[in-house]
Amino acid sequence: MSASLLVRKLCAGYGPMRVLHDVDLEVPGGELTTIVGPNGAGKSTLLRAISGIIPRAGEVLFEGAPLPDRPSAIVSRGLAQVPEGRQLFAQMTVLENLELGGYLVSRPERAERLTRVLNLFPRLAERRRQLAGTMSGGEQQMLAVGRALMGKPKLLMLDEPSLGLAPKMVDELLAIVRRIRDEGVTVLLVEQNVAKALAMAQSAYVLERGAVVMKGAARSLLGSEELRASYLGTDARLEH
Numbered sequence: 001m002s003a004s005l006l007v008r009k010l011c012a013g014y015g016p017m018r019v020l021h022d023v024d025l026e027v028p029g030g031e032l033t034t035i036v037g038p039n040g041a042g043k044s045t046l047l048r049a050i051s052g053i054i055p056r057a058g059e060v061l062f063e064g065a066p067l068p069d070r071p072s073a074i075v076s077r078g079l080a081q082v083p084e085g086r087q088l089f090a091q092m093t094v095l096e097n098l099e100l101g102g103y104l105v106s107r108p109e110r111a112e113r114l115t116r117v118l119n120l121f122p123r124l125a126e127r128r129r130q131l132a133g134t135m136s137g138g139e140q141q142m143l144a145v146g147r148a149l150m151g152k153p154k155l156l157m158l159d160e161p162s163l164g165l166a167p168k169m170v171d172e173l174l175a176i177v178r179r180i181r182d183e184g185v186t187v188l189l190v191e192q193n194v195a196k197a198l199a200m201a202q203s204a205y206v207l208e209r210g211a212v213v214m215k216g217a218a219r220s221l222l223g224s225e226e227l228r229a230s231y232l233g234t235d236a237r238l239e240h
């Protein structure tokens, strides 16, 4: 069975400020689950709390076993996170960035992963010797996702991978995310393109002011009047 994530009564914040209030979340193995919500709702905070970048209270189970809140433990258990903003090594080449992403996997396996990632992202293959900092915004996002995949994750958490990209590039990137899911990786996707995210996800959560206010099958949320009124434009049903 593919890797599942279960979050119960998660609370987290920054210093004395609590951002997340008793968040429950279930990410079934092999599926794509999306989290949407307005700016400042706590979506990035939720991903940070799951991966242990910030302290948390509550329970996080990965493949049925508790996940300690240390980023190093998270990586060795098979979780990878692509944070908001790309955090690449700008002065290193595409290839060097990818190799760094695979530092924990064995050398032969790293070579195999590299082939797969370059297959998945032909743009990265074309530009493998280019300095990461000189790549376009969309190419850098692809590199960030590709680098996370180099670690052979079972669960990939993506924080707004399409931020700032032109629609065509957004579609290209999201198509790759779907393919990653189809190849058996569990995906938790925070996405600002609500209609697109709901169209590709199995289940979805709406986060507002640090709490889950709606959840369900992505298809049914896409048809929900309430969600439509808050998050989707009138022509959202036309997007697929």
Ligand SMILES: Nc1ncnc2c1ncn2[C@@H]1O[C@H](COP(=O)(O)OP(=O)(O)OP(=O)(O)O)[C@@H](O)[C@H]1O
Residues within 6 Å of the ligand: 014, 019, 037, 038, 039, 040, 041, 042, 043, 044, 045, 046, 084
């Ligand atoms: N490092 C930090 N220190 C203090 N407060 C923070 C920090 N990061 C985020 N916050 C606050 O936590 C709240 C939730 O922020 P978060 O970044 O999780 O929202 P978000 O849902 O990801 O928003 P966006 O869609 O704009 O990315 C906000 O009020 C934000 O100002």
Ligand SMILES: [Mg+2]
Residues within 6 Å of the ligand: 043, 044, 045, 084, 159
């Ligand atoms: Mg965010």
